[in-house]
Amino acid sequence: MKYYAVFTLFALLFPVSLESQDSRQRNADTNQPAPSFSLITNERLLNSDAEPQNWLMYSGNYFSQRYSGLDQINNENAAELEMQWAFQLRALDRAETTPVVVDGVMYVTESPSNVIALDAKTGSQYWRYNHNLPEDLNFCCGRNNRGIAVLGDKLYMSTLDAHLISLDAKTGSVLWDVEVADEAAGYSKTAAPLVVGDKIITGIAGGEFGIRGFVDAYDAQNGKRLWRLYTIPGPEHPDNKSWSGDSWRTGGSPTWMTGSYDPELNLVYWGTGNPGPDWNGDVRLGDNLYSDAVLAINPDTGELKWYFQFTPHDIHDWDSTQIPILADSEFGGQSRKLMLWPNRNAFFYVLDRETGEFLLGKPYARQTWAKGLDEKGRPIRIPGTSPSVEGTTVSPSIGGGTNWFSPSYSPRTDLLYVMAYDGETTYYIREDEYVAGERFTGGGGVTPLPAAKYASAVRAISPQTGDLEWEYPVQPRSSAGVLSTAGDLVFSGTIDGFFFALDGNTGEERWHINLGSRVHAGPMSYMVDGRQYVAIAAGNVLFTFAVKE
Amino acid sequence: MLRKALHAGIIGLLINGLIGSVPALSGQEKDNPYTTGQDIQSGEQLFGRNCSRCHGLEAGGGERGPTLRAGEFQHASTDAGLFAVISDGIPNTEMVGVGRNRSEQSVWQLVAYLRSLNSEVRVEVAGNPSIGEELYGGKGDCSSCHMIDAEGGRHGPDLSTIGDRRSPDELLSDLLTPNARVQQRWWTMRAVHRDGTEVQGLRMNEGTYSLRILDAEDNLWSFLKRDLRQSERTETSSMPAYGESFTSGELEDLVAYLYGLSRGIR
Numbered sequence: 001m002k003y004y005a006v007f008t009l010f011a012l013l014f015p016v017s018l019e020s021q022d023s024r025q026r027n028a029d030t031n032q033p034a035p036s037f038s039l040i041t042n043e044r045l046l047n048s049d050a051e052p053q054n055w056l057m058y059s060g061n062y063f064s065q066r067y068s069g070l071d072q073i074n075n076e077n078a079a080e081l082e083m084q085w086a087f088q089l090r091a092l093d094r095a096e097t098t099p100v101v102v103d104g105v106m107y108v109t110e111s112p113s114n115v116i117a118l119d120a121k122t123g124s125q126y127w128r129y130n131h132n133l134p135e136d137l138n139f140c141c142g143r144n145n146r147g148i149a150v151l152g153d154k155l156y157m158s159t160l161d162a163h164l165i166s167l168d169a170k171t172g173s174v175l176w177d178v179e180v181a182d183e184a185a186g187y188s189k190t191a192a193p194l195v196v197g198d199k200i201i202t203g204i205a206g207g208e209f210g211i212r213g214f215v216d217a218y219d220a221q222n223g224k225r226l227w228r229l230y231t232i233p234g235p236e237h238p239d240n241k242s243w244s245g246d247s248w249r250t251g252g253s254p255t256w257m258t259g260s261y262d263p264e265l266n267l268v269y270w271g272t273g274n275p276g277p278d279w280n281g282d283v284r285l286g287d288n289l290y291s292d293a294v295l296a297i298n299p300d301t302g303e304l305k306w307y308f309q310f311t312p313h314d315i316h317d318w319d320s321t322q323i324p325i326l327a328d329s330e331f332g333g334q335s336r337k338l339m340l341w342p343n344r345n346a347f348f349y350v351l352d353r354e355t356g357e358f359l360l361g362k363p364y365a366r367q368t369w370a371k372g373l374d375e376k377g378r379p380i381r382i383p384g385t386s387p388s389v390e391g392t393t394v395s396p397s398i399g400g401g402t403n404w405f406s407p408s409y410s411p412r413t414d415l416l417y418v419m420a421y422d423g424e425t426t427y428y429i430r431e432d433e434y435v436a437g438e439r440f441t442g443g444g445g446v447t448p449l450p451a452a453k454y455a456s457a458v459r460a461i462s463p464q465t466g467d468l469e470w471e472y473p474v475q476p477r478s479s480a481g482v483l484s485t486a487g488d489l490v491f492s493g494t495i496d497g498f499f500f501a502l503d504g505n506t507g508e509e510r511w512h513i514n515l516g517s518r519v520h521a522g523p524m525s526y527m528v529d530g531r532q533y534v535a536i537a538a539g540n541v542l543f544t545f546a547v548k549e
Numbered sequence: 550m551l552r553k554a555l556h557a558g559i560i561g562l563l564i565n566g567l568i569g570s571v572p573a574l575s576g577q578e579k580d581n582p583y584t585t586g587q588d589i590q591s592g593e594q595l596f597g598r599n600c601s602r603c604h605g606l607e608a609g610g611g612e613r614g615p616t617l618r619a620g621e622f623q624h625a626s627t628d629a630g631l632f633a634v635i636s637d638g639i640p641n642t643e644m645v646g647v648g649r650n651r652s653e654q655s656v657w658q659l660v661a662y663l664r665s666l667n668s669e670v671r672v673e674v675a676g677n678p679s680i681g682e683e684l685y686g687g688k689g690d691c692s693s694c695h696m697i698d699a700e701g702g703r704h705g706p707d708l709s710t711i712g713d714r715r716s717p718d719e720l721l722s723d724l725l726t727p728n729a730r731v732q733q734r735w736w737t738m739r740a741v742h743r744d745g746t747e748v749q750g751l752r753m754n755e756g757t758y759s760l761r762i763l764d765a766e767d768n769l770w771s772f773l774k775r776d777l778r779q780s781e782r783t784e785t786s787s788m789p790a791y792g793e794s795f796t797s798g799e800l801e802d803l804v805a806y807l808y809g810l811s812r813g814i815r
Binding site: 094136137139140141142143208398428430432438439440441443444445446447450451452453473474475476494496498500512 | 597598599601602605606607609610611613643645646732733736755756757758784
């Protein structure tokens with residue numbers, strides 16, 4: 001595929017990457033001790049699929065496929081998976097972290113904004129960094145941190161008090177710490193940043209506090225801000241007219257997850273969240289651009305090249321902050337540069353990522369709010385589905401058909417895997433007044449029936465048709481991410497603590513284990529000394545698994 | 550009494566097994582100075598803005614936080630304790646405080662609102678609780694399924710303090726239309742094992758891979774779903790409706806007895 005062709009090209013252009021890869025491989029082959037961790041160059045990041053033993057960024061690679069090229073664990077031996085080590089995180093919140101692994105060193109984040117460096121083979125600690133936070137913080141949805149980024153010998157992490165920090169990868173010393181936005185005004189940060197060239201690209205959370213969202217780029221060396229793209233255009237831009245009156249000033253549109261990058265097109269893709277106030281659209285009439293959209297951004301300048309808005313004038317809090325999955329695959333009889341997007345609004349979208357053209361859209365989870373999508377991909381709303389004073393019950397739920405937890409795409413099976421939820425919420429509208437630093441949501445919702453009346457499922461979707469290829473039902477529900485591997489396995493988990501492996505071709509279960517607490521993170525895979533591991537956080541513990549030796 | 554409800558509200562925000570590590574709240578008693586109807590109304594607005602995202606718009610529970618209307622709280626029993634939890638949050642959990650950006654008055658109004666949802670105001674009832682107690686153990690046969698003070702059956706909710714959680718009108722409604730409001734904890738299940746063993750009873754819990762049942766003889770069963778030939782879930786109550794078998798006077802007496810089952814009274 002073209003995707004591999006690009007990486008092959010980079011490999012040829014940057015032989016340093018292959019050289020360092022070779023030295024680590026020799027180490028594995030001869031079983032000679034060798035130092036862990038080596039410098040992460042841009043070339044290695046661009047070529048990350050060539051070193052599947054490492055997991056160099058939050059979503060695995062720049063295409064955010066959450067796909068591991070390792071196949072030591074596969075359909076034939078998955079039943080022999082057993083736990084290798086566990087690491088107890090100190091904080092009590094449910095972990096949402098995905099570790100990054102560099103040459104035998106694992107970097108795992110811990111709530112609220114801490115990092116621990118571990119020996120990826122044993123789980124033993126190298127160092128720990130604890131970030132000091134203000135006593136009281138305004139944030140929406142948990143003291144979360146989802147992971148770090150790495151470049152050179154430096155790590156980059158968002159902190160809950162809306163800072164971006166850089167740490168020394170070998171000791172955890174703070175190299176720089178910059179304020180991205182004012183936490184007292186409701187801004188916060190929880191997502192792993194994205195390294196592109198010499199820039200650290202990062203988003204912002206706070207969509208429930210009347211913020212004005214943006215995507216930022218910082219100099220990797222010193223933390224100096226290089227550009228900012230507001231996700232709500234100012235009055236100088238014609239798209240500002242998609243907000244009635246001054247509502248754009250407090251319109252939210254946060255960017256609270258990590259984006260993706262296409263090096264060939266030199267475009268960064270970033271999802272945007274809900275317009276604010278969440279459930280009262282009467283005070284922000286119009287399409288509310290660029291909320292609930294994907295933005296294609298030139299990483300050199302911060303210029304917006306194109307956007308696609310999934311849910312114009314959202315009134316149900318269906319953020320489009322899902323991880324943008326990029327795939328080069330057949331579509332309409334030709335190879336296309338695709339973007340695959342199972343959205344919180346319960347529709348699955350296929351876009352041309354060069355132009356933003358809408359190619360396909362179909363429901364993948366239970367939905368009762370739209371008759372379908374028109375030829376441009378705009379939803380055709382069903383009347384009477386807006387939040388109301390007395391309550392309006394609509395699917396999907398506030399949590400959505402899916403949410404922030406990562407989907408996965410396997411280039412081997414050419415299938416998109418997503419954890420889908422067939423839920424519903426009774427939505428209410430309320431009048432709300434904006435006060436800086438306070439919640440500004442304009443309503444809310446309740447789940448009308450007992451939780452056991454709803455269920456989740458891992459769904460495998462064809463990018464060519466949007467059709468369901470298979471599903472694996474999960475009861476009562478799940479908020480876990482999905483990993484696919486070259487062993488044609490799909491890993492995910494459940495809210496009641498199970499972690500499981502499925503055949504990526506058929507959905508047939510190969511293995512499961514009870515980890516004792518909610519799986520609320522994304523799995524990843526890596527290799528040390530010739531042995532493949534799968535890692536997953538459940539509750540407050542990070543577990544690793546490998547096939548019995 | 551409000552202790553359990555706040556527990557119910559916050560327990561879901563804590564990670565299993567670590568509840569005991571939450572520090573005890575100040576035992577200092579302090580009355581709420583803001584308890585008028587206007588204060589409760591202000592508290593409701595504050596709740597919608599600050600708390601409903603997790604606990605549901607009317608404190609009935611949401612996807613992230615359980616109900617705060619269950620009648621009891623765990624982490625505070627006094628107004629001062631509720632004030633502390635709302636103001637400061639619970640350390641190392643997702644329950645965050647609202648104190649920094651809120652005046653004391655606002656936090657007290659939130660306390661007043663939560664209290665109003667879990668009112669302790671006792672009302673007069675017409676029935677005779679002594680006759681009700683006889684009906685409970687006799688004609689109604691309630692004790693075969695319900696427990697009071699460690700005596701009785703296991704197939705319905707424990708009624709030892711039911712008067713703290715349900716009003717007389719609600720109790721009457723429960724007796725007349727038991728299927729109107731059945732929590733999933735009280736659904737029933739029938740499972741047939743591949744070896745032919747058939748088990749029917751309370752659905753204790755169910756997940757992707759297994760289910761657990763309490764059968765009519767109070768045996769606990771746990772099955773892997775892959776071992777089952779068949780399973781059926783019944784989402785209605787196994788309790789009979791008492792509208793036809795009881796006179797209105799008997800119902801009043803039974804309600805009077807149940808309503809008197811209160812921690813405060815006994």
